[in-house]
Amino acid sequence: MTVVGRSVTGAAPATVLRKRPELWRRLIANHRVAVGASVVLLFAVAGLLAPLVSPADPEAQILRDRLQAPGAAHWLGTDGLGRDMLSRAIYGARVSLSVGLVAMVISVTIGSAIGVIAGYVGGRTDNFLMRVVDVFISIPIFFLLIAVLSIYGSSLQLLIVFLGLSAWPGTARLVRSVVLSLRTTEFVQAAHAVGARSGRIMVRHILPNVAPVIIVSATLRVGAVILQESALSYFGLGVQPPTPTWGNMVADGRIILDVAWWVSTIPGVLIVVTGLAFNFAGDGLRDVLDPRRRGPNE
Amino acid sequence: MRRYIARRLIQLIPLIIGISILSFAIIHFAPGDPARLLVDPEQATPERYRELRVELGLDDPLPVQYVKTMTALARGELYSYRSRQPVINLVLERMPTTLTLGLLAIVVGVLAGAAIGILQALRPNGPLDYLGTLVALFGFTVPSFWLGLMLIMLFAVRLHWLPVSGIRPPLATGWNPMEMAPYLVMPTIVLSTGLMGTIARYVRSSMLESLSQDYVRTAHAKGLQRRTVVVRHALRNSLLPVITLLGFTLPFLISGAAIVESIFSLPGVGRLAVDSVFIRDYPVVITVTLFSAIASVLGNLLADVLYGAADPRIQYS
Numbered sequence A: 001m002t003v004v005g006r007s008v009t010g011a012a013p014a015t016v017l018r019k020r021p022e023l024w025r026r027l028i029a030n031h032r033v034a035v036g037a038s039v040v041l042l043f044a045v046a047g048l049l050a051p052l053v054s055p056a057d058p059e060a061q062i063l064r065d066r067l068q069a070p071g072a073a074h075w076l077g078t079d080g081l082g083r084d085m086l087s088r089a090i091y092g093a094r095v096s097l098s099v100g101l102v103a104m105v106i107s108v109t110i111g112s113a114i115g116v117i118a119g120y121v122g123g124r125t126d127n128f129l130m131r132v133v134d135v136f137i138s139i140p141i142f143f144l145l146i147a148v149l150s151i152y153g154s155s156l157q158l159l160i161v162f163l164g165l166s167a168w169p170g171t172a173r174l175v176r177s178v179v180l181s182l183r184t185t186e187f188v189q190a191a192h193a194v195g196a197r198s199g200r201i202m203v204r205h206i207l208p209n210v211a212p213v214i215i216v217s218a219t220l221r222v223g224a225v226i227l228q229e230s231a232l233s234y235f236g237l238g239v240q241p242p243t244p245t246w247g248n249m250v251a252d253g254r255i256i257l258d259v260a261w262w263v264s265t266i267p268g269v270l271i272v273v274t275g276l277a278f279n280f281a282g283d284g285l286r287d288v289l290d291p292r293r294r295g296p297n298e
Numbered sequence B: 001m002r003r004y005i006a007r008r009l010i011q012l013i014p015l016i017i018g019i020s021i022l023s024f025a026i027i028h029f030a031p032g033d034p035a036r037l038l039v040d041p042e043q044a045t046p047e048r049y050r051e052l053r054v055e056l057g058l059d060d061p062l063p064v065q066y067v068k069t070m071t072a073l074a075r076g077e078l079y080s081y082r083s084r085q086p087v088i089n090l091v092l093e094r095m096p097t098t099l100t101l102g103l104l105a106i107v108v109g110v111l112a113g114a115a116i117g118i119l120q121a122l123r124p125n126g127p128l129d130y131l132g133t134l135v136a137l138f139g140f141t142v143p144s145f146w147l148g149l150m151l152i153m154l155f156a157v158r159l160h161w162l163p164v165s166g167i168r169p170p171l172a173t174g175w176n177p178m179e180m181a182p183y184l185v186m187p188t189i190v191l192s193t194g195l196m197g198t199i200a201r202y203v204r205s206s207m208l209e210s211l212s213q214d215y216v217r218t219a220h221a222k223g224l225q226r227r228t229v230v231v232r233h234a235l236r237n238s239l240l241p242v243i244t245l246l247g248f249t250l251p252f253l254i255s256g257a258a259i260v261e262s263i264f265s266l267p268g269v270g271r272l273a274v275d276s277v278f279i280r281d282y283p284v285v286i287t288v289t290l291f292s293a294i295a296s297v298l299g300n301l302l303a304d305v306l307y308g309a310a311d312p313r314i315q316y317s
Helices: A002-009 A012-018 A020-029 A031-048 A085-121 A123-138 A141-152 A156-166 A168-183 A186-193 A198-234 A246-256 A261-289 B002-028 B034-038 B046-056 B062-075 B087-122 B127-141 B144-158 B177-211 B214-221 B226-263 B269-278 B282-310
Strands: none
Touching: A020 A031, A020 A261, A031 A085, A031 A261, A085 A123, A085 A156, A085 A168, A085 A198, A085 A246, A085 A261, A123 A168, A123 B002, A123 B282, A141 A156, A141 A198, A141 B002, A141 B226, A141 B269, A141 B282, A156 A168, A156 A198, A168 A198, A186 A198, A198 A246, A198 A261, A198 B144, A198 B226, A246 A261, A246 B144, A261 B127, A261 B144, B002 B062, B002 B282, B034 B046, B062 B282, B087 B127, B087 B177, B087 B226, B087 B269, B087 B282, B127 B177, B144 B177, B144 B226, B177 B226, B214 B226, B226 B269, B226 B282, B269 B282
16 A cells, blocks of 8 residues: 555556556455456467367368257357357457457557657647547447448458557547646656656656556457457458357357357357456456555455 | 537538548548449440449549539439439438437436446445446447347247337338337347446446535435435436537447347448448448438537536536
């Protein structure tokens, strides 16, 4: 609890990040972070070790075994082409999580850079950048994603880039608002006074202090991207078959819903659980990283 | 106030121009030639094809095409590549469905979300609070098309309680609420879940804040009933920001409508847009994108104005 006192200077979050052992203890003590992170970690490890842990080839079609309900032979059943659902779910975790992570990195990087510049530089630059953000925020981005992907054809790389490009304005707005309040703090003014250049101030002084906000926003973004990929899969514009993602697995099952409920239901549950996990972790992180939100007994 | 609205409206002009350029550009840099898609393969002579390119203005320089497209749109003379009807008619025809669905989703989402948030805030960290948090999080982590599929499987296929798709019984026409209600139940639930989650989270935290304010303690101290304090003092103040929140969620509702209308085969604007994308009917795509962007921007402005009207502390100048 020694950190709270220091938060007055506004430099606390950066200090907190450097004090790893203490931060680590608090992260584990926060149930939401612990639960969320464990679930994400479980799926991530399963996805990483997919060739080792999955019982079958996710793309092998055994037509004799098609549409088998979950049971001893196939724990999560088989789909309309006789592919093992458990193996597909595990490989799907690999693809869905990577799409989510990479797109998140793209959107958070662009969003943070623009947010820091707009907030710190201010004036006309800020005004211009924020109008661009307004344009992106007021467009129903999903239409454009559908349009662009159907026109240019959906490939994994293109999908990741567009999902990443579509989500930065939210982060930019959030980061800018934090930077605006940091700009007038004493430590920034002091850095300015000793002659630090703007670039240095932004990278060395502002960025570390916006980091908590960025980390939280990034955590929540991964879940959101996985959700978007799955919605695009519904229109056949997500990751293309036979590569399994949870999204295209749900889409695959929709025409056989009345005979094989598990094909759509199971990957959908996985998407929801992953989304919940990222949200739990994100909310928990916010509580841990933001000194103002910390309860008295934590 | 009037000057504030006027200024905001003027600020909208560059925004709308930006949005129109963006949607125009993305579609026009697309590979594939609309004229090729349009010529009847039976009579696809090179002459006919060249005529069509001139007719559609595809040989003009891009800025000229942009200006022509936008003027035609403004005059209601932009025609769909496919049906050859004015795009504006196609959109207006489908507007009532989307508006009905959107309004129902807003009403249901706000009421359900506010109810959940209030219940949570009254007993923070109790079992109801945790349940509420879970429901709210579920609201914005559930893929809407999956939720739609699950509801269809349960209520339409298994239980036969609700119709699978469409907006009114086959052969029926017009807008008979009694006939249409069963068709709108599932679409409304699916479209409102995300909004419900967002509102619930928001109301919970703003209620918690209101409940810890001095004026609430004063109200308690004067001997008012808990119910009166909660509803008249705390709730009224916590619901105010929901207006702003609604403005922000409009684009998501519009995108969501595209998905929901497609799942349940509703004849709305969202489905028109999705269908048009797949058949490369660019005039329709541009119009719908532009319309929905303008709707969200105006929605945001309306939210700000309403907020100012509802909260006497806010002064716009």
